[in-house]
Amino acid sequence: MDSHLRQLEDQSVYILREAYKHFDHLAMLWSMGKDSTVLLWLVRKAFFGHVPFPLIHIDTSYKIPAMIEYRDRIAREWRLNLVIGMNTEALAQGMNHTMGRVTCCTALKTNGMKNLIAAKGYTGIILGVRADEEGTRAKERYFSPRDKHGDWDFREQPPELWDQFKTTFPEGTHIRIHPLLDWTEINIWEYIRAENIPIIDLYFDKGDGTRYRSLGCAPCTFPIKSTAKTVDEIIEELRSTTVAERSGRAQDEGRGMELLRKDGYM
Amino acid sequence: MPTLAPSAPRAREHLNIVIVGHVDHGKSTLLGRLYADTGSLPDGKLDKVRDICRRQGKEFEYAFLFDAFLEEQEQGITIDTARTFFKWEGRHYIIIDAPGHKEFLKNMVSGAARAEAALLVIDAHEGVKEQSKKHGYLLSLLGIRQVAVIVNKMDLVGYRQDVFEAIEKEYRAFLALLKVTPERFVPVSAKLGANIARQGEEMPWYTGPTVLETLGLFRKEASQERQPLRFPVQDVYKFDARRIIAGRIATGKVRVGDRLVFSPSNKSAMIKTIEAFNVEPVPTEATAGQSTGITLDEQIFIMRGEIASHEDSVPLVSTAFRCNLFWMGRRPLEAGKKYLLRLATREVECEIVALHRIIDTMDLAARETKTSVGRNEVAELTIRTKAPITFDLYSDFEATGRFVLVDQYDVSGGGIVTEVVKDEHTVLREEARRRDIAWVKGDVGAEDRARHFGHRDALVLITGKRHTGKSMLARQLEVRLVADGRHAYLLDGANLRRGLDADLAEEDTGEIVRRFGEVARLLMDTGLIVISTTNAFAGADHQAIRTLVHPTPVITVHMSKSEEAPPPDTDLVFAGPKDFEAIADQVIEELKRRGVLAQAIGAKPQFHYSI
Numbered sequence: 001m002d003s004h005l006r007q008l009e010d011q012s013v014y015i016l017r018e019a020y021k022h023f024d025h026l027a028m029l030w031s032m033g034k035d036s037t038v039l040l041w042l043v044r045k046a047f048f049g050h051v052p053f054p055l056i057h058i059d060t061s062y063k064i065p066a067m068i069e070y071r072d073r074i075a076r077e078w079r080l081n082l083v084i085g086m087n088t089e090a091l092a093q094g095m096n097h098t099m100g101r102v103t104c105c106t107a108l109k110t111n112g113m114k115n116l117i118a119a120k121g122y123t124g125i126i127l128g129v130r131a132d133e134e135g136t137r138a139k140e141r142y143f144s145p146r147d148k149h150g151d152w153d154f155r156e157q158p159p160e161l162w163d164q165f166k167t168t169f170p171e172g173t174h175i176r177i178h179p180l181l182d183w184t185e186i187n188i189w190e191y192i193r194a195e196n197i198p199i200i201d202l203y204f205d206k207g208d209g210t211r212y213r214s215l216g217c218a219p220c221t222f223p224i225k226s227t228a229k230t231v232d233e234i235i236e237e238l239r240s241t242t243v244a245e246r247s248g249r250a251q252d253e254g255r256g257m258e259l260l261r262k263d264g265y266m
Numbered sequence: 267m268p269t270l271a272p273s274a275p276r277a278r279e280h281l282n283i284v285i286v287g288h289v290d291h292g293k294s295t296l297l298g299r300l301y302a303d304t305g306s307l308p309d310g311k312l313d314k315v316r317d318i319c320r321r322q323g324k325e326f327e328y329a330f331l332f333d334a335f336l337e338e339q340e341q342g343i344t345i346d347t348a349r350t351f352f353k354w355e356g357r358h359y360i361i362i363d364a365p366g367h368k369e370f371l372k373n374m375v376s377g378a379a380r381a382e383a384a385l386l387v388i389d390a391h392e393g394v395k396e397q398s399k400k401h402g403y404l405l406s407l408l409g410i411r412q413v414a415v416i417v418n419k420m421d422l423v424g425y426r427q428d429v430f431e432a433i434e435k436e437y438r439a440f441l442a443l444l445k446v447t448p449e450r451f452v453p454v455s456a457k458l459g460a461n462i463a464r465q466g467e468e469m470p471w472y473t474g475p476t477v478l479e480t481l482g483l484f485r486k487e488a489s490q491e492r493q494p495l496r497f498p499v500q501d502v503y504k505f506d507a508r509r510i511i512a513g514r515i516a517t518g519k520v521r522v523g524d525r526l527v528f529s530p531s532n533k534s535a536m537i538k539t540i541e542a543f544n545v546e547p548v549p550t551e552a553t554a555g556q557s558t559g560i561t562l563d564e565q566i567f568i569m570r571g572e573i574a575s576h577e578d579s580v581p582l583v584s585t586a587f588r589c590n591l592f593w594m595g596r597r598p599l600e601a602g603k604k605y606l607l608r609l610a611t612r613e614v615e616c617e618i619v620a621l622h623r624i625i626d627t628m629d630l631a632a633r634e635t636k637t638s639v640g641r642n643e644v645a646e647l648t649i650r651t652k653a654p655i656t657f658d659l660y661s662d663f664e665a666t667g668r669f670v671l672v673d674q675y676d677v678s679g680g681g682i683v684t685e686v687v688k689d690e691h692t693v694l695r696e697e698a699r700r701r702d703i704a705w706v707k708g709d710v711g712a713e714d715r716a717r718h719f720g721h722r723d724a725l726v727l728i729t730g731k732r733h734t735g736k737s738m739l740a741r742q743l744e745v746r747l748v749a750d751g752r753h754a755y756l757l758d759g760a761n762l763r764r765g766l767d768a769d770l771a772e773e774d775t776g777e778i779v780r781r782f783g784e785v786a787r788l789l790m791d792t793g794l795i796v797i798s799t800t801n802a803f804a805g806a807d808h809q810a811i812r813t814l815v816h817p818t819p820v821i822t823v824h825m826s827k828s829e830e831a832p833p834p835d836t837d838l839v840f841a842g843p844k845d846f847e848a849i850a851d852q853v854i855e856e857l858k859r860r861g862v863l864a865q866a867i868g869a870k871p872q873f874h875y876s877i
Contacts, residue, residue: 004280004358006556013557014514017500021570045543046512048559050505131349135332138348141376159372159594159677161379161408164608164670166677182360184351195544 001194012179016046019177022167023124030055032067033215036128054081060108062217070200085116097219110265126177132184144176186238193231280358284378287387288397289366292418296456298328303463347377372594383412383484391422403627406444414449414480421455427471490554493517494579498610499572510559516665519553528572529656530583531817532702535562565713571612573656586650586687595678598638609669620648691813715793723790724862728799730825736799742846759800779807783814805833
């Protein structure tokens with residue numbers, strides 16, 4: 001493997017092991033996208049084939065059906081402890097993206113997650129966010145505290161140096177753990193290729209000249225024009241593009257992401 | 267003479283660079299300009315930001331490109347470090363834009379701690395300011411040796427060479443005090459793009475490299491594979507049949523068949539396998555930087571926080587060291603107060619026993635002696651840890667020579683070890699270390715004995731004045747343990763005095779204690795629970811015995827007639843009239859809690875050793 005990918009892997013594994021050591025109530029968010037699936041693979045690396053904590057999927061009910069099939073297949077094959085969270089209350093009241101994207105994301109994803117964290121008493125949540133995805137994520141810590149309401153105080157982030165992370169926290173708060181912070185989109189694909197990780201096929205063109213570059217809810221995620229049918233072709237395409245990865249994600253418009261993330265969005 | 271093409275060997279090389287400097291000296295502008303002038307921005311990003319500026323009726327600034335928070339753009343300052351990814355001539359850069367406002371110094375440190383090289387920005391118009399110096403000092407403390415100084419806003423001083431040279435002279439003299447030699451000084455105008463990606467015709471007197479070329483001249487740090495081995499234990503896993511010792515190798519390398527010594531326990535064993543998931547063929551070695559896992563040929567009990575090395579180059583072990591530290595805590599650091607110290611994977615309680623001086627980062631002079639260190643101050647201290655800790659001097663090993671202090675919930679200070687301070691047990695600790703490393707073992711290991719006996723070895727040390735019932739308790743405890751099928755032995759110090767110590771005079775207390783400790787150590791090596799009570803030993807003697815039997819669990823029980831302060835590190839305290847049976851029960855509970863006894867006493871001993 002390429003030495004830079006190996007360094008990224010070593011750092012992520014170190015972070016995962018720190019998280020496992022320090023948090024008794026630990027879980028990981030798995031969206032079935034390429035990033036959190038790579039993260040899941042890194043968990044198996046860190047713990048020598050085992051996944052020693054539950055995986056959370058926040059189901060908005062608007063996910064692309066192929067994602068659910070893929071989720072259940074991998075969960076079976078890798079013997080995962082899957083925990084599904086859904087904001088049934090908001091859904092019962094008819095929440096959907098036409099009520100406003102930020103409103104819908106907050107209700108179904110942010111609040112869906114917050115409710116699950118509160119119900120299960122998790123104190124550490126591992127997420128696959130990357131610094132190169134968008135501006136506010138570029139300013140994240142590996143171990144990032146969230147207050148009692150799950151909010152992120154970006155003005156008062158803890159110092160983080162020499163791989164000594166924030167692992168102690170007052171009761172009622174929790175820590176978000178970001179082992180993939182240093183990875184770029186292209187690193188993710190290079191690693192998928194190097195390790196031969198089974199990835200969901202929505203990322204590949206299946207003949208109509210389109211594929212997904214980033215996965216989310218069906219109504220708010222749009223495929224891009226691309227004929228990349230293999231991991232190799234995706235890497236080739238990414239090397240020559242200057243189009244932002246999340247250009248097919250409606251929630252990033254305006255200040256959407258800053259507002260969402262301040263309130264505890266992943 | 268054959269030369270290598272400069273870009274060839276560095277294809278796929280990644281370098282972390284931090285941009286630091288005083289607030290408003292133009293760090294974010296420099297970063298934005300670098301991206302814009304090399305065509306490295308995503309499509310539409312520049313237009314989008316220009317558009318936002320137009321709508322908000324303010325002048326476009328390159329700094330807005332990476333200041334993601336609304337608050338940052340409104341106030342025109344960077345609040346928190348942003349990491350951006352940049353590629354030029356086949357080399358990948360992760361550029362960390364650190365805030366310059368002194369209120370956000372901890373964010374600057376978080377960013378700079380990850381870097382291999384730094385661009386330090388100084389405003390030509392304002393000159394060298396407070397944070398210019400503080401950042402320079404912190405870079406040297408963080409171990410960043412490659413520094414290039416960017417003198418920005420040359421347009422505001424009419425591109426004058428004398429202004430540039432005066433700043434260079436002043437700042438070079440300051441860096442020399444820190445023993446830092448800057449790579450170079452580059453005069454630029456980030457706003458106008460002079461000497462960023464293109465040569466600035468505005469300054470024909472400058473013929474050196476541009477900022478972009480300066481990045482290309484930074485060198486990748488050499489691998490630390492050739493240094494002696496330091497492998498801090500991160501965790502011990504028992505997910506399946508394998509008992510894997512996991513961690514990241516800080517320096518050096520490990521190979522299957524190597525004999526490792528773990529400090530401070532001084533236990534040793536041979537590497538049987540190197541474990542990995544989805545790696546073919548199975549690895550036989552692992553090197554510096556790798557997060558790995560090993561299994562050993564022998565089941566020895568080791569814990570997170572120990573550092574493995576080879577026998578011929580072991581790290582330092584002590585309870586005290588001198589250090590340089592910078593403080594970022596909300597509350598000041600106070601001498602005499604207790605903090606949690608974290609060094610590599612070890613966590614231990616510590617105390618600041620001496621605050622030698624506060625360093626003024628403006629001129630590096632010592633300031634008046636104080637008893638506390640305020641936020642953003644740098645100081646020289648002596649720290650004492652509650653238990654022995656393994657470390658190195660920072661000048662020898664970076665990763666095991668630096669540490670952080672945690673105050674309440676937060677990492678609040680970072681420091682580097684400059685000097686080991688010998689404590690009163692240094693001589694005994696070194697004796698124990700030499701003895702343990704050279705110990706000739708039979709084929710029956712400690713874990714085999716534990717499985718056979720149904721318990722691990724331990725020392726129950728009963729302390730207190732004469733006639734407080736120490737002896738009664740010791741007898742009671744021995745009877746109870748043996749009746750339950752445990753292997754326990756009462757060792758009274760008086761018994762050694764007439765035999766082993768017959769050649770010693772009453773005042774040879776040091777040697778009497780040493781021999782007692784070595785005998786206890788030997789008995790425990792046979793797998794026994796040793797119960798000891800001796801009137802003659804004082805508090806310091808108990809500490810000496812602990813040092814000699816380390817890392818065997820020691821349970822200290824203090825007995826007294828009335829309430830009194832027990833010696834430090836006492837586990838159980840009993841004052842006043844006593845029910846010895848009840849006290850023995852409590853000691854047995856403590857033995858269970860400490861993992862010495864595997865299950866409820868009375869049941870058939872069936873020991874399963876697990877971590």
